[in-house]
Amino acid sequence: MTDREKFESLCDLTTNLVGLQQGSLSFRTRKQEILVPRMVASVIAIIAKDIHPETIADIIKKDRTSVIHYRKTHKHNYQSFPVYREVFNKVYNAYLEQEKFKLVFKNRDDLIRHLIDAGIKTTIKSQVKIKVKCRNIKHFVHTNYLDFSNNIDIINESLKDYDYSIDIITT
Numbered sequence: 001m002t003d004r005e006k007f008e009s010l011c012d013l014t015t016n017l018v019g020l021q022q023g024s025l026s027f028r029t030r031k032q033e034i035l036v037p038r039m040v041a042s043v044i045a046i047i048a049k050d051i052h053p054e055t056i057a058d059i060i061k062k063d064r065t066s067v068i069h070y071r072k073t074h075k076h077n078y079q080s081f082p083v084y085r086e087v088f089n090k091v092y093n094a095y096l097e098q099e100k101f102k103l104v105f106k107n108r109d110d111l112i113r114h115l116i117d118a119g120i121k122t123t124i125k126s127q128v129k130i131k132v133k134c135r136n137i138k139h140f141v142h143t144n145y146l147d148f149s150n151n152i153d154i155i156n157e158s159l160k161d162y163d164y165s166i167d168i169i170t171t
Contacts, residue, residue, distance in 0.1 A: 039077070042056050115158065127148075128170055132164060
């Protein structure tokens with residue numbers, strides 16, 4: 001799962017919890033009912049998942065400095081703004097609860113075995129590497145251009161219940 005997909009998932013969780021329509025965090029409005037959840041989702045993404053402010057800004061259709069401002073003012077908002085504190089606690093607790101149920105692998109061999117059983121095709125002479133990271137375990141899937149998209153689909157489908165991320169490295 002890419003950082004973009006992780007943040008979009010967090011935005012969906014946030015909008016569901018506060019009763020907004022999906023995608024409303026990217027509306028160009030400063031109304032408190034949308035601004036506060038937007039700020040909360042951005043701060044949680046930075047704190048919990050270390051998602052870059054540019055990625056967040058692109059999704060919520062704001063500039064990078066706004067996202068950095070949300071992070072910078074989080075402590076003050078949490079201390080002195082009851083509405084912000086309430087929404088933050090609600091979303092953060094739901095996020096932690098959701099993450100608690102994600103599966104993890106015991107070691108790298110379990111990850112490799114899981115990917116092979118799912119149908120990953122690897123090549124000796126790779127044109128593309130897919131870096132699969134499940135919490136602190138990393139594995140590089142060596143593939144070619146022909147099997148690349150199929151391998152990505154297999155990884156996403158087989159690891160949907162796991163806490164994972166993927167990066168694409170061309171050689």
